[in-house]
Amino acid sequence: MTVEAKKETLGFQAEVKQLLHLMIHSLYSNKEIFLRELISNASDASDKLHFLSLSHPDIMEGEGDLKIRLECDKDKKTITLTDNGIGMNREDVISHLGTIAKSGTAEFLRNLTGDQKKDSRLIGQFGVGFYSAFVVAKEVEVFTRKAGEPAENGVHWVSQGEGEFSIAQVNRPQRGTTIVLHLRDGEEEFADGWRLRSIVKKYSDHISLPIEMLKEDFRSDEEKEKEPQAPEFEVVNKATALWTRSRNEITDDEYKEFYKHISHDFEEPASWSHNRVEGKQEYTSLLYVPKRAPFDLYHREAPRGLKLYVQRVFIMDDAEQFLPLYLRFIKGVLDSSDLPLNVSREILQSNQTVENMKSALTKRALDMLSKLAGEEESYKAFWKQFGQVLKEGPAEDYSNREKILGLLRFASTQSGTAEQVVSLDQYIERMKEGQDKIYYITAENHNAAANSPHLEIFRKKGVEVLLMSDRVDEWMMGQIFDYKGKSFINIAKGDLDLGSIETEEEKKQQEEVEKSSEDLVKRLKAALESRVSEVKVSHRLTDSPACLVVGAYDMGAQMRQIMEAAGQKLPDSKPTLEINPSHPLMERLTAEVQDDRFSDLASVVFDQAALSEGRVLDDPAAYVKRINALLLETLR
Ligand code: ADP
Ligand code: MG
Numbered sequence: 131m132t133v134e135a136k137k138e139t140l141g142f143q144a145e146v147k148q149l150l151h152l153m154i155h156s157l158y159s160n161k162e163i164f165l166r167e168l169i170s171n172a173s174d175a176s177d178k179l180h181f182l183s184l185s186h187p188d189i190m191e192g193e194g195d196l197k198i199r200l201e202c203d204k205d206k207k208t209i210t211l212t213d214n215g216i217g218m219n220r221e222d223v224i225s226h227l228g229t230i231a232k233s234g235t236a237e238f239l240r241n242l243t244g245d246q247k248k249d250s251r252l253i254g255q256f257g258v259g260f261y262s263a264f265v266v267a268k269e270v271e272v273f274t275r276k277a278g279e280p281a282e283n284g285v286h287w288v289s290q291g292e293g294e295f296s297i298a299q300v301n302r303p304q305r306g307t308t309i310v311l312h313l314r315d316g317e318e319e320f321a322d323g324w325r326l327r328s329i330v331k332k333y334s335d336h337i338s339l340p341i342e343m344l345k346e347d348f349r350s351d352e353e354k355e356k357e358p359q360a361p362e363f364e365v366v367n368k369a370t371a372l373w374t375r376s377r378n379e380i381t382d383d384e385y386k387e388f389y390k391h392i393s394h395d396f397e398e399p400a401s402w403s404h405n406r407v408e409g410k411q412e413y414t415s416l417l418y419v420p421k422r423a424p425f426d427l428y429h430r431e432a433p434r435g436l437k438l439y440v441q442r443v444f445i446m447d448d449a450e451q452f453l454p455l456y457l458r459f460i461k462g463v464l465d466s467s468d469l470p471l472n473v474s475r476e477i478l479q480s481n482q483t484v485e486n487m488k489s490a491l492t493k494r495a496l497d498m499l500s501k502l503a504g505e506e507e508s509y510k511a512f513w514k515q516f517g518q519v520l521k522e523g524p525a526e527d528y529s530n531r532e533k534i535l536g537l538l539r540f541a542s543t544q545s546g547t548a549e550q551v552v553s554l555d556q557y558i559e560r561m562k563e564g565q566d567k568i569y570y571i572t573a574e575n576h577n578a579a580a581n582s583p584h585l586e587i588f589r590k591k592g593v594e595v596l597l598m599s600d601r602v603d604e605w606m607m608g609q610i611f612d613y614k615g616k617s618f619i620n621i622a623k624g625d626l627d628l629g630s631i632e633t634e635e636e637k638k639q640q641e642e643v644e645k646s647s648e649d650l651v652k653r654l655k656a657a658l659e660s661r662v663s664e665v666k667v668s669h670r671l672t673d674s675p676a677c678l679v680v681g682a683y684d685m686g687a688q689m690r691q692i693m694e695a696a697g698q699k700l701p702d703s704k705p706t707l708e709i710n711p712s713h714p715l716m717e718r719l720t721a722e723v724q725d726d727r728f729s730d731l732a733s734v735v736f737d738q739a740a741l742s743e744g745r746v747l748d749d750p751a752a753y754v755k756r757i758n759a760l761l762l763e764t765l766r
Contacts, residue, residue, distance in 0.1 A: 134286060134298035141294045143229040145236045150261050150291055156396075157258065157265045161317070164262040165326065166333035168211050168309055170391045171260060172198045173337045175215025175307060177444030179277055182216065184443065184471050189277045191305055197340045199363065200330070202321040207313040209267075209321060213339075214306035217276040223285050223297060227260060227272065234426045258396055264291035266320055267311035273300065274307040327366050336372035336388045338442070340365040371442055373416045373463055377404050389418045392437050393461040397421045400512055402462075403498040411486060412467035417460055417495055419502060423515040427459065434458040436491075439465040440473060451478040452488050456523040456534075457495050459516050464491070489529075496533050503537060503553075513539050513550060521602045525609040535613045540596040541576060543585060548576040552596065554613050562593050564630035567619045570596035572604045572686055578744030583674035584622045590672050591631055595621060604689040622743065624682030626670055640669050647711040650720050654707065657732040661704060668708030675713040676739040678705040691746075707736060730756050 142150075157163065176196040183190050199212045218226060230236070235256065263270045272287040284302025289295035313321060320326070323346055330341055342363040347354060372380060372388045389399040399418040406414045415436075426432035435450030435458075442465060453460055468483050478484050499520075503509045523534035539550040544560065557568060569588060573579035579597040588595045598607070611617055632640075644667045655665045663681075671677060680686060684703045685693070693700055709716055715735065722728040737753045747753055 134300055137296060137298035139294055139296045140224065140228060142289075143236075145230050145239045146228065146261070147293055148239050148242075149230065149256060150264060153258055153261055154265055157262060161265050162320070162329045163258065163333065164266055164311075165209075165211075165329045166387070166390070167259055167262045169198060169200075169330070169334045169337060169341065172211065172213035172215060172307065173339050173391070175213055175217070176339050177215075179214075179216040181444050182277070186278070191277070193305065197342055198337075199342045200326060200366075201344060202323060202326060204318070204321050207318050207321050209311040209313065209326070210308060211311075212306065212308040214304070215277075217279075217306045218274045218285065219276040219279055219283055220285050220297065220299070222276065223272065223274065223287050227287060228295060230256075234429050234432070238425045256394075256396075259394065261291070263309070263311055264289075266313055266317040267291075268314045269312040271310040271312070272307060273302060273310075275302040275305055277305050330366050332383075333387050334391075335367045336384050336391070337367055338369060338371035340369040341367045371439075371465075373404065373414050373465060374442065380404070385416075388416075389461065392463060393418065393420065395420055395422075395461075399461075400508055401498060401502050403494055405494060407490070411483065413487060414465045415462060415491055415494065417462040417491070417498060419498060419512065419516075420459060420461060421511070421515070423459060423519075427516075427519065436461070437463045438473075439463060440469050440471050441465070441467055443471060445469075445471070445473060446475070449475075449478060451475075451484050452491050453495060454488070454492055454523070454527050456519055456521075456526050457492065459519060460495050492527065492530060496530060496537070499537050500533070509539075510549075510551065517550060518600060518602060521600070521606050524606060531610065532613065535610065540570075540598065541579075542594050542596050543580070543588065544594040548580075552594075557594060557596065558614060558616060560594055561616075562591065562631060565593060566616060566629065568596065568613065568616050569593065569619050569621050570598055570607065571621050572598045572607065574691070574744040575599050582622065582743050583677040583739070584670055584679075584743070586672040586674060587626075587628070587670045588621065591628075593631060601692065604686050605692075608689070620686065621670070622678075623680050623684070623686065626679075628669070632669070636669075640667070643667055643711055647709070650711065650716065651709070653728060654709065654719075654732050657729040658707065658736055661736060662707045663704040664706040666706055666708050668710055670708065671710035671713075673713075674710060674739075674742065675715040676707055676709045676735050678736075678739045678743065678745070679708055680705050707739065709735075730759070734760070 176198075179189065180196060183194075193214060196214060199210075201210045201212075202208065203210075269288065269290050273284065274287075275281065275284040281301050281303045282299070284300040286298045286300045287295055288297075323343060327343060330343075334341060343366050345362045345364050347359065372384060385402055385404070386398045389395065389402065393399075398421065400421045402416065402418045404414075404416045417436075424432070433448040434453075435448045436452050437447055438445045438449035438452075449464070450458070452464055464487070466483075466487070469481075470477075499512075502512055517539060520534065520537060523537075524531045527534065535554055538554065540552045540554075540557075541548055541550050542552040542557065545552050554568065571579050571582055571584055573582060576597060576599045579599050585595055598604070607618060607620065647667050651665045651667065655662070658665070668677065681703065685700070690700060711717075711720075715731075719728065719731055719735070722731060734753070734756050737747055740747060
């Protein structure tokens, strides 16, 4: 019997209960991964202790052989996992095993709908962690004592995983953590040495810490009784850090399991890249692209970066100095031989070695993505998850701009779907003869872009236009000017120079139309004086009566809206109205002799041009009134 003091019963944080629920739903067909999670935690705890011992050797308390011990008892239906890692004190236990620390989790869980709560893939957002023990255990006990603290600071934690846990003070001379699982009825199969060994092999072989289990004794019970033997333990995993082994000795499954260990992700990675660099700098990196974006990809304080080791000693999680922000979704480990063991976040921030590694790792990560881009379906899935983040790249990382641009994907008039699947290289390959520009349009949403009147001439000529409607697009396009020597042209801005796409004959025709429309242009300009900077005859339009064009250096409608929503005051910039004189409405306008009717019609034409590209009207009520008046007239 343990002597317990200060026993208290506390409730789990509401989100923990939700997570537990989600987990039990999700893991019914994959229960055995609870062991991977507990071993992963024991391994982390040993890494942390080892690191601390570099500056505080006393903390080892004379016991430096770090290891994990795994035992089971068929009769009692228990599994016991012991580590001699850093351990936890009372506060640690309450906060680590009673709450979810990751910022934004609570909010995320609160916003889940009923169906989503049942979605097993969601669990991948969190990693399953310690609580997965409850998938097989009806009760979990934790005995732990933090390294460096006295034996009487031991903690005994017990819970049935149903909303509350009890915590008490116990005497524990032994440093580290022991976890006892009391198996649920029906889960007894796990209290079996061979079963546990095979689970360790499958999921935790890569753990660098030795995992010990009792040697199986094959003698009969009688023999055992006659000649009792002291229990003998043996190491059941490979127990070398995975990244230190050579690539051709590591199986895909081992790479995948290692990813789950370091990323706390429940799903497999989309791809990985393992490299050893020798020479002036020496380091090993193992980088992974996840399959799914975490819910906090856009939270500023969300953890990101690599797990950093120096000569195999764990230094820190989330070392974000080795990759640029636009690659924040990349996970992995970095083991450096050049950095000092006492390296701190401050040192990492201004260090030439770190800078050099960062640029090399960035290249590696981009190469890994280029390779992934070769697998169409995988890259499509990747792009859906992380494309928006990659679009931050061209502005953030000038030196790799061309490479990043090559990785971007867009919707286009040619692909015929809202899905972003067209690369710039594909676009260039499909260019029309005489075309030397990459044409694009930005709008509030895909439909507005795809149906914009600005596209008419391009449709007629069969020239492809990239359709952009993501929030970052207009901002991104403001930062880049060309790709492989071809400049980008926003077709809704400035004078449209179609270069040699337009034939000499067409140019001549255009001039003639301009001449014959001079009067109409003048009248329109007068009628719309307060709303347009200019009225012009268009060569973009074939079907629509008119469209709006902003100045080559003016902000587009999308950017304007973003800035205005952010409370920025912007200088007024009036668009140019371009008209299509061959449209019947224009012919009708030309024939209109009454000035006030002309002015009403002109306003309607202007408003419709604005609407058709997804703009918001300044005075929608006035527009509706005019349209209604016109309708009534025709219905009379
Ligand atoms: P994660 O490993 O993703 O942080 P877990 O749910 O697996 O999440 O574990 C929660 C926390 O509990 C860990 O971060 C760690 O602080 C603590 N913990 C769990 N197991 C141990 C252990 N064996 N030794 C020390 N601390 C532990
Ligand atoms: Mg864990």
